[in-house]
Amino acid sequence: MPLPLYLLAVAVCAMGTSEFMLAGLVPDIASDLGVGVGTAGTLTSAFAIGMVVGAPLVAALARAWPRRTGLLAFVLAFAAAHAVGALTTSFPVLVATRVVAALANAGFLAVALTAAAALVPADRKGRALAVLLSGTTVATVAGVPGGALLGTLLGWRATFWAVALLCLPAALGVLAGIPAGRVRGAAGGGPSLSVELAQLRTARLLLVMLLGALVNASTFAGFTFLAPVVTDTAGLGELWVSVALVLFGSGSFVGVTVAGRLSDRRPAAVLAVGGPLLLVGWPALAVLADRPVALLTVVFVQGALSFALGSTLIARVLHEAAGAPTMAGSYATAALNVGAVVGPLVAASTLGTASGDLGPLWASGFLVALALLVAFSSRRVLSNLPADAGR
Known part of the structure; x- marks a missing residue:
């Protein structure tokens, strides 16, 4: 795989760390800026909504830019937003920096997904996207726990500075390794924006986007509320929460690499093998949650299966949106982040039920079941799903 691809993954790691780090x-932040914890929690919602709305919007605005210009602008804007966030004493300003x-994250990922696919031959797109998305898994394994530790030792502002600094190697990689030319399809060389948006009327594209969103929703539903399962149901100490998160992230790295x-x-x-296994895994995790060894083992497996399916579906989104060379990455990004918004909301609605802390795990199983039901009912559309190498 080309070196610039790994440097793009570094930026994805920094951005993934930023997306997840606020939980700790x-x-x-609430104490430092004089707001309630609930108010401070809206920083997470602001980021997620910005990702969903921003992916297609920013990609459309930047579609005429050369890839290198767009990627560099987005990664520097992301770094600058964290620098301002680290310096501000105003909560509204901090909210603005998160938006x-x-x-910037949405724009970067939208362009990076298509850029990564363009750096390699058609029959290696899946591997290229796996390398890129491994940045997210590394963020889960190392970035988020490391950010939490840094925040504990030096304060939350130090974590914001660390994310900003982590963007600099990626910026150098963009300058050194990404071609300066325009994307095919931008500024007169290919399909217009209206033609690219018309790809969203394609049944198979919409279907794989929906499936990608549902699988990612199941991932975020269980992952977001894993901590109380570890400490309350399994009866482990708080330190084991980090262990569980690292295991989930390690599994996700294995899953995205194999897939x-x-x-x-x-x-x-x-999809045919991983889907049913993922469906079985979430209820199994709920049933075995009071057995620490089994819990931690299944957490690793679920991380692997979730990211194996998720990364495969995102690769299919890019393949099915081949007629939208400047917008395909934004469609994939939007699908991922719709899932990231919906999953925790569905999971949170189960916390007040008889299932208690295990409710989110059952919710994850429900979302996977829904994805499989959609896939089965649309099997004629998905039948003979072509490999990239065959086109």
Whole structure:
């Protein structure tokens, strides 16, 4: 895989760390800026909504830019937003920086997804996307726990500075390794924006976007509320929460790596085998949650299966949106983040039920079941799902 691809993954790691790190920083931010914890929690919502809205909007605005210009602008804007956030003493300004960071993140990921696919031959797109998305898994394994530790030792502002600094190697990688030319389809060389948006009327594209959103929703539903399962149901100490998160992230790294080698040639097989296993895994996690060894083992497996399916579906979104060369990445990004918004909301609605802390795990199973039901009912559309290498 080309070196610039790994440097793009560094930026994705920084952005993934930023997206997830607030879970451990909200109380300190609330105390420092004189707001309630609930108010400080809206920083997470601001980021997620900015990602969903920003992906297609920013990609459309930047579609005529050369890829290198767009990626560099987005990564520097992301870094600057965190620098301002680290310096501000105003909560509204901090909220604004989160929105700006989300827009930059959405724009960067939308362009990076298509840029990553363009850096390699068609039959290696899945592996290229696996490398890129591994930045998110590394963020889960190392970035988020490291950010939490840094915040504990030096304060939440130090974590914001660390994210900003982590963007600098990626900026250098963009300058050194991304071609300066325009994207095919931008500024007169290919389909117009209206033609690219018309791709959203394609049944198979909409279907794989929906499936990607549902699988990512199931991932975020269980992942977001994993901590109380570890401490209350399993009866482990708070330190084990970090262990569980690292195991989930390690599994996700394995899953995205293995799927990256299979999704180019056997995408249907990955979905057919991984989907039912993922469906079984979430209820199994709920049933075995009071057994620490089993809990931690299944957490690792669920991380692997979730990201194997998720990354394969995102690769399919890019493949099905090949007629939208400047917007395809934004469609994939929007699908991912719709899931990231919906999953925790569905999971949160179960906390007041008889299932208690285990409710989110059952919700994850429900969302996977829904994805499989949609896939089964649309099997004629998905039948003979082609591999990239075959086109």
